[in-house]
Amino acid sequence: MTSAKDTVRQFLLQVRSGQHPNRADRFMADRVLAHQVVSEAPMVVERTPQQYAEHVQEMLDAYGPFTLTLDELIAEDDRVYARWTHIGRHVGPIDHYQPTNAELTEIASAVYRVEDGLIVEYWIQIDRHGIIAQLERSTTQR
Template identity: 30%
Template sequence: MSTTPEENKRLVRRIREEVEDQGDLDAIDEIFAENVVTHTPMGELHGPEAIRELYESESKGFANSTETIHSVIAEGDTVAMRLTESGVHDSEFMGIEPTGRQFEVQTMAFFRIADGKIAEWWMQPDTFGFMQQLGVTAADLEAAVPANDD
């Protein structure tokens, strides 16, 4: 099933409109392929359930965050998006206690669409700038995230 670039852009926008704005986590199964791979600065996530857990964690750590989409470009099976997320770190997130600080982070995201669903998602937020705004240090991160001694 081939989709047009416009259909692909609409599919990607559903993440913000339905999952983030409306809190409809069931839409994740309609938007993402069963074997979706999400590439993040913290590692890879596999499957829609991992994406659901990511959104549940973010909604708890940043209850009033908002996203502004600045541009969405599609070509073939690829969609690129530039956005800004802002809010307040008001609950524990990834083992980091709430700082109460405001943040505004720029993010680039790329999506590969296959058979009418998102098959791959690359997230590239300004993680360093985000942590700086929260006042989180390398030592804070080491204490919050256990080392992988593999």
């Protein structure tokens, strides 16, 4: 059986990276609880592998083909912590910001819970303020 750490590594490198979003069902349970860790408005979204693949496609539409560098991966029992850097170009609308073609960097981390070789739950944090600052800068430099 694949370890929890290997499951998350392959999920990030194949699916979250935008390389093969359609492979989400190889790494995710039929229903996954996605905890959006946001100080002012935490929420939990239930996602299917198909919905996650669509979510990655939305990222590709906004950032174009992007790179995802896995900066850290730490595992203990059924939990895996991952931190990554995502770099793309602002080629599609993001919130109310129209495309500028500027390079955008997203830094994010998540803790994944894996059962029987599949991701069943995760808690994700994204540097949203950093993304907004980059979008603001790119729109004023046009």
